[in-house]
Amino acid sequence: MRDGFAVDKWLLLAVAALLALGVTMVLSTSYLYSQERFTDGTYFFRKQLIAISAGLVALVICSLLPSALYRRLSYPLLGMTLLVLVLVLIPGIGVARGGARRWLMMLGFAFQPAEMAKLAIVLYLAHSMARKADKIKTFSLGVLPHLIVGAVFVAALLLEPDFGTALILAALLYLMLFVGGVRLSHLLATGLMALPLLVYVMLTAEYRLRRLLTFMDPWREASSSGFQVVQSLIAFGSGQLWGRGLGESRQKLFYLPEAHTDFVFSVVGEELGLLGALVVLVLFGIIIARGLRLSAKIEEPFEQYLAFGLTVLLGLQALIHMGVVMGLMPTKGLVLPFISYGGSAMVINLMEAGILLGLSRRRL
Amino acid sequence: MRRADQGNRLRLGVAKVFFLVLFVVAAGRAFQLQVLQGEKLKRLGERQHLKEWIVLPKRGAVMDRTGEPLALSLEAQSVYARPHRIHDPGSVSRALARILNLDLVEVKQKITADKPFVWIKRQISPQEAEQIQALSADGIGMFYEPNRYYPQGQLAGQVIGFVGRDSEGLEGLELHYNGYIRGETGSSVIERDALGRRVLVQGVEGLQIPPGGDIHLTLDTSIQHLAEKELEATISKYRAKAGIAIVVEPFTGEVLALANYPSFNPNNFSKQSSQQKRNRAVADSFEPGSTFKTILAAAALEEGVVGKDDLFYCEMGKYAYAGKVVHDTHPHGWLPFSKILQVSSNIGFTKVAEKLKRERYFKYIEKFGFGQVSGIDVPGEVPGLLRKPESWSAIDLATHAFGQGISATPMQMVMAYATIANGGFLMRPYLVRRVVGPKGEVLLENQPHVVRRVVSEKTSRLLASMLKEVTNEGGTGMMAKVEGFEVAGKTGTAQKADLTHGGYAAAKRVGSFVGFVPADAPKLVALVLVDEPEVNVYGGVVAAPVFRNIARGALHHLAVAPQKPDLVPAAVGQAEHPVRRTLKKETAADGSTAAVPDFVGLSLREAVEKARAIGVKVKMRGNGYVVRQLPAPGGRWDEENILLLNLQG
Numbered sequence A: 001m002r003d004g005f006a007v008d009k010w011l012l013l014a015v016a017a018l019l020a021l022g023v024t025m026v027l028s029t030s031y032l033y034s035q036e037r038f039t040d041g042t043y044f045f046r047k048q049l050i051a052i053s054a055g056l057v058a059l060v061i062c063s064l065l066p067s068a069l070y071r072r073l074s075y076p077l078l079g080m081t082l083l084v085l086v087l088v089l090i091p092g093i094g095v096a097r098g099g100a101r102r103w104l105m106m107l108g109f110a111f112q113p114a115e116m117a118k119l120a121i122v123l124y125l126a127h128s129m130a131r132k133a134d135k136i137k138t139f140s141l142g143v144l145p146h147l148i149v150g151a152v153f154v155a156a157l158l159l160e161p162d163f164g165t166a167l168i169l170a171a172l173l174y175l176m177l178f179v180g181g182v183r184l185s186h187l188l189a190t191g192l193m194a195l196p197l198l199v200y201v202m203l204t205a206e207y208r209l210r211r212l213l214t215f216m217d218p219w220r221e222a223s224s225s226g227f228q229v230v231q232s233l234i235a236f237g238s239g240q241l242w243g244r245g246l247g248e249s250r251q252k253l254f255y256l257p258e259a260h261t262d263f264v265f266s267v268v269g270e271e272l273g274l275l276g277a278l279v280v281l282v283l284f285g286i287i288i289a290r291g292l293r294l295s296a297k298i299e300e301p302f303e304q305y306l307a308f309g310l311t312v313l314l315g316l317q318a319l320i321h322m323g324v325v326m327g328l329m330p331t332k333g334l335v336l337p338f339i340s341y342g343g344s345a346m347v348i349n350l351m352e353a354g355i356l357l358g359l360s361r362r363r364l
Numbered sequence B: 001m002r003r004a005d006q007g008n009r010l011r012l013g014v015a016k017v018f019f020l021v022l023f024v025v026a027a028g029r030a031f032q033l034q035v036l037q038g039e040k041l042k043r044l045g046e047r048q049h050l051k052e053w054i055v056l057p058k059r060g061a062v063m064d065r066t067g068e069p070l071a072l073s074l075e076a077q078s079v080y081a082r083p084h085r086i087h088d089p090g091s092v093s094r095a096l097a098r099i100l101n102l103d104l105v106e107v108k109q110k111i112t113a114d115k116p117f118v119w120i121k122r123q124i125s126p127q128e129a130e131q132i133q134a135l136s137a138d139g140i141g142m143f144y145e146p147n148r149y150y151p152q153g154q155l156a157g158q159v160i161g162f163v164g165r166d167s168e169g170l171e172g173l174e175l176h177y178n179g180y181i182r183g184e185t186g187s188s189v190i191e192r193d194a195l196g197r198r199v200l201v202q203g204v205e206g207l208q209i210p211p212g213g214d215i216h217l218t219l220d221t222s223i224q225h226l227a228e229k230e231l232e233a234t235i236s237k238y239r240a241k242a243g244i245a246i247v248v249e250p251f252t253g254e255v256l257a258l259a260n261y262p263s264f265n266p267n268n269f270s271k272q273s274s275q276q277k278r279n280r281a282v283a284d285s286f287e288p289g290s291t292f293k294t295i296l297a298a299a300a301l302e303e304g305v306v307g308k309d310d311l312f313y314c315e316m317g318k319y320a321y322a323g324k325v326v327h328d329t330h331p332h333g334w335l336p337f338s339k340i341l342q343v344s345s346n347i348g349f350t351k352v353a354e355k356l357k358r359e360r361y362f363k364y365i366e367k368f369g370f371g372q373v374s375g376i377d378v379p380g381e382v383p384g385l386l387r388k389p390e391s392w393s394a395i396d397l398a399t400h401a402f403g404q405g406i407s408a409t410p411m412q413m414v415m416a417y418a419t420i421a422n423g424g425f426l427m428r429p430y431l432v433r434r435v436v437g438p439k440g441e442v443l444l445e446n447q448p449h450v451v452r453r454v455v456s457e458k459t460s461r462l463l464a465s466m467l468k469e470v471t472n473e474g475g476t477g478m479m480a481k482v483e484g485f486e487v488a489g490k491t492g493t494a495q496k497a498d499l500t501h502g503g504y505a506a507a508k509r510v511g512s513f514v515g516f517v518p519a520d521a522p523k524l525v526a527l528v529l530v531d532e533p534e535v536n537v538y539g540g541v542v543a544a545p546v547f548r549n550i551a552r553g554a555l556h557h558l559a560v561a562p563q564k565p566d567l568v569p570a571a572v573g574q575a576e577h578p579v580r581r582t583l584k585k586e587t588a589a590d591g592s593t594a595a596v597p598d599f600v601g602l603s604l605r606e607a608v609e610k611a612r613a614i615g616v617k618v619k620m621r622g623n624g625y626v627v628r629q630l631p632a633p634g635g636r637w638d639e640e641n642i643l644l645l646n647l648q649g
Helices: A009-038 A043-064 A067-087 A113-131 A139-159 A163-180 A184-204 A206-216 A227-238 A264-297 A301-325 A343-361 B002-036 B038-049 B089-100 B104-111 B126-135 B172-176 B221-237 B266-271 B289-302 B337-343 B346-356 B358-367 B394-401 B410-421 B457-470 B544-557 B604-614
Strands: A094-097 A100-106 A109-111 B050-055 B069-081 B118-124 B140-149 B186-191 B214-217 B242-248 B255-261 B311-313 B318-321 B324-327 B334-336 B425-427 B432-436 B442-445 B450-453 B488-497 B504-517 B524-531 B617-621 B625-630 B642-648
Touching: A009 A043, A009 A264, A009 A343, A043 A343, A067 A113, A067 A139, A067 A301, A067 A343, A100 A113, A109 A343, A113 A139, A113 A163, A113 A301, A113 A343, A139 A163, A139 A184, A163 A184, A163 A301, A163 B002, A227 A264, A227 A301, A227 B002, A227 B038, A264 A301, A264 A343, A264 B002, A301 A343, A301 B002, B002 B038, B038 B050, B069 B089, B069 B126, B069 B604, B089 B104, B089 B118, B089 B126, B104 B118, B118 B126, B118 B140, B126 B140, B221 B242, B221 B255, B221 B524, B221 B544, B242 B410, B242 B544, B255 B544, B289 B337, B289 B346, B289 B358, B289 B394, B289 B410, B289 B457, B289 B488, B289 B504, B311 B337, B311 B346, B318 B346, B318 B394, B324 B346, B324 B394, B334 B337, B337 B346, B337 B457, B346 B358, B346 B394, B358 B394, B410 B425, B410 B457, B410 B488, B410 B504, B410 B524, B457 B488, B457 B504, B488 B544, B504 B544, B524 B544, B604 B617, B604 B642
Parallel strands: B617 B642
Antiparallel strands: A094 A100, A100 A109, B050 B186, B069 B118, B069 B140, B214 B432, B242 B255, B242 B524, B311 B334, B318 B324, B425 B450, B432 B442, B488 B504, B504 B524, B625 B642
């Protein structure tokens, strides 16, 4: 039985280290904010601890479930996810915060269907691509169905709007199709066809265009649209080599918006310096390296694609979050897995890590 | 299948490189931001985090020479709300509206606003503050804010001036002594959050700001009050535009009273005109008229060109001189010099000026302080207009002799007379005796300052005796006479320059009287100037009686014994005396003192006002509310009518 539990130690260690750092950062970044809003500094911290506990339970369960079950669950989960993605758009059912209708209230918890969508898409793609492995080179059977499902999900997410998750899903779709062996010509052609659509989406929403322009030159609009990015750069940069020290961030004193969610890496940089930032980078690097190594080791197509998809999902989220914080990408509103405050993301990310660990368990 | 598998592995390898590149880019960017640009970004951050935190010190008080407060700093509380922290906006807003007497809807709007911080009401009363404190509602708090209060209202308002924002004196003594009275602003660099609030950092909390120094004036509130009251009375009686009264101690230059009418109340300075704020006694110059003859008399006596009894022919009222005709109001023939001064003969003085010559005359005009500021310790003083003798035409010598073609501030005029009163020294006038720091240390002490000796003691004695005749039978200033005392002085009735047409305005006059009393051992020198009276214009009529009333009250207040007791009318005694403002109403007619009223529970401000209303002097200890008083309520006043109040916050 000992062998049965022997998961990838590196992977487990990286996730555990990120979780430990995460709760610390959530306490540090949210304390004053929740003190201000709820006169209770540990309000977010305690909610986060509950989410992590639930997530860890989910992680253990997910690591123990057989992959055949995931295969069987992939279609029902896809259908269910699509349902909640539509439900969340309906006013009165979906809860809007800050102009985006992204939350469903369930059992007193706010739940983001978008987080579920990421996992559902990975399971669906892994299953479908494995099933159609021999037809993957044909456009109509190997490419089109996946593109259609992907496009529906992306469209639903854009309606919330949740441009960040939509982008992750699109990138995930293409990366998985690429690794699954889809012809490059098919990928290029559909990619080019999607380009005008992307431009349309960018230009129709005024704030997205502004974000994009701001991204080009944030300092010009430092007091308005460039505010978030500029504040983030100030925070991240002022950490310098060693950081100000844990809890010593100045920028979290309401200069930096969403310090505990979308810009948590900024405060990591400010409080822990280049050293801390690199530690986080390396920990995600370990997850990706181990995930990709695992995927390469696995012979069975579904498990291989699943491992790849989950790795890409975690890796992309982390990289995009860090890219936004460091001003390399336009503002998206994406959390940093295992670190940022947010219940749905935490539980789903830990489930993804659990599945990944489960896959590693059967390979070692 | 196998080939496809290998293709997949190749593509997995490509994906690995893809992620590797992204990680290298991310790490490189982190290095760039934190190491290469770290210093610059940190400085940018500090620009928004760090702020100089200013703590205003408590401004010092202004007190008259007896310790009566004229300006006080009360630390009033201001109520604010932090809407996000209020749990029950309904009941909190009802309570706030009730306590602070505000509109319920407005309060509710404020405390439900989506803002981290809003003011509910600034500068509330201590009673209100106590009720707010008792409310102890979450999200409602109070700050101390300094608030300037002038318990005597308009009394010496233009002299004291007023204070603007950030405890900066803007006018009067508040401005001139701002450096002493304001105290040093405490400041430290603090960190603040994005909402502009101070971040609690150790050490900043304990910032102790020493308060500003207290100013002790030379002014005497009793004499000041009397001067203002008498000035106002004559102005309304003669329908004048404005008026000025100054009382100075001649040997030191201490200003005992400085009154300007129309009056100015610094408690609501913003609502009053700039004319009212003006301290015209130093800021405006007037043609002095006949009061200036004394300067010529002093010069001529000092230079020995005339003697007291030298005779001059006064041309029976009309004297052709330098192509013009000099007039007297009454025709006179041969008169001795002393008589010329007594009847204020223009012709006589023209002849004296001819004997003195313009250069020597001018030298004395300057020595008496005309054409230069007196150096008094208030802002805005002007030197007046003086023309060089080289530019005088022949007639100018005559007009200067009777005070035309020259302008002087009332302060210069009164100091010139003080020179004659004190034996020949021009003193520098001053309003502040000393500034006392928070620990009782003397920060500044103004000593009497001799500007220069102007005339000999002999000359000044002689001139004083001549000026006495002005207020005696046959003089122009008879109405200035104070019962029991000899008054030396001079009347003046000057024409006013017509600012629109040039020359002199037909009907506009400035009537004045300047003099000192007792003439032989002067205790005070005073000037009264009435600007544009309508009913009567003569200084001997509109100004001299004001001088008399002020001098009489002031002499009594200063306990100067009458020189000629037989001349004191029996009735002019204690009870009716105008300067004795103390215990006006509550002193029963039969002479027994009324019961002491209850002050317990009143705020500092209310106590001061109540005490002022019944005319008792107050000595206070502490801050906040009256918790104890001596004498006790219902008790008897002691002889000095001093009320001791203990206050607690």
